[in-house]
Amino acid sequence: MATTVRTQATKPPARRIPMDPTRKTALVAGIFYLITFVSIPTLALYGAVENHRDWILSSGSRTGVLVGGFLEVIVALAGIGTAVTLYPVVKRQNEGVALGFVTTRVLEAGMIFTGVVSLLSLLTLRQDLGGAAGANAASLVTTAASHVAIYKWTFLLSQSLMPVINALLLGSLMYRSRLVPRVIPVLGLIGAPILLASVITTLFRTDHQITVLALGFLPVAAWEFSLGVWLAVKGFRPCPITAEIAVEARGRHQVPERQLAQTPAG
Numbered sequence: 001m002a003t004t005v006r007t008q009a010t011k012p013p014a015r016r017i018p019m020d021p022t023r024k025t026a027l028v029a030g031i032f033y034l035i036t037f038v039s040i041p042t043l044a045l046y047g048a049v050e051n052h053r054d055w056i057l058s059s060g061s062r063t064g065v066l067v068g069g070f071l072e073v074i075v076a077l078a079g080i081g082t083a084v085t086l087y088p089v090v091k092r093q094n095e096g097v098a099l100g101f102v103t104t105r106v107l108e109a110g111m112i113f114t115g116v117v118s119l120l121s122l123l124t125l126r127q128d129l130g131g132a133a134g135a136n137a138a139s140l141v142t143t144a145a146s147h148v149a150i151y152k153w154t155f156l157l158s159q160s161l162m163p164v165i166n167a168l169l170l171g172s173l174m175y176r177s178r179l180v181p182r183v184i185p186v187l188g189l190i191g192a193p194i195l196l197a198s199v200i201t202t203l204f205r206t207d208h209q210i211t212v213l214a215l216g217f218l219p220v221a222a223w224e225f226s227l228g229v230w231l232a233v234k235g236f237r238p239c240p241i242t243a244e245i246a247v248e249a250r251g252r253h254q255v256p257e258r259q260l261a262q263t264p265a266g
Contacts, residue, residue, distance in 0.1 A: 033228030076109035111158030191219025
């Protein structure tokens with residue numbers, strides 16, 4: 001009795017199509033931009049330190065300061081990440097402006113670190129001297145107030161003033177290159193002067209710092225958030241810059257093939 005064995009042809013596993021380099025760049029930059037928003041809770045986390053002058057003498061929780069400092073460190077590093085990731089792309093529009101954007105991001109991160117250190121140092125003073133017998137309470141309170149003042153001024157310069165320069169630099173690059181819909185960089189270009197006016201006003205009206213800055217933060221925050229979402233979800237729009245990158249990428253892949261074809265057989 002003959003038996004027929006029917007074999008089913010097995011299909012080779014489908015190979016994953018590699019992500020386009022420009023799409024990968026946009027995705028990473030978008031994620032970095034969205035990460036920069038994790039510092040929003042610090043407004044509440046630092047409340048006990050900023051609003052209670054004798055916090056350094058108390059025995060309450062220090063978790064808020066530690067978590068807030070950690071979040072701001074993440075924001076500083078993510079800010080650098082946005083500039084470094086986008087630089088190879090936006091430098092094709094204007095290398096000088098693109099380099100300026102990287103520089104302002106690094107400067108912003110440095111000032112953020114300064115503010116974080118000023119608050120974290122209060123934890124050391126509180127632990128070592130806050131509850132010590134014979135400690136000079138008045139001098140400790142004065143020292144704590146000076147550290148908080150340093151944080152507030154570095155916040156004004158780093159996370160209030162520097163976003164103005166960032167929006168003007170990157171916004172102009174994105175608007176001219178059309179890497180994203182023009183309405184997105186327009187938000188930054190419109191919001192930057194408003195935030196700058198808020199910062200200048202705050203310099204002369206520190207008693208209304210949060211209220212005044214909030215007016216300028218909204219359009220700039222909308223610009224950065226919408227840019228992050230667009231880059232992460234959609235990527236760069238087709239434009240001369242992306243076409244140039246694609247041509248260069250194809251050229252790099254074709255060079256080894258031409259060299260192989262010209263190599264004489266052994």
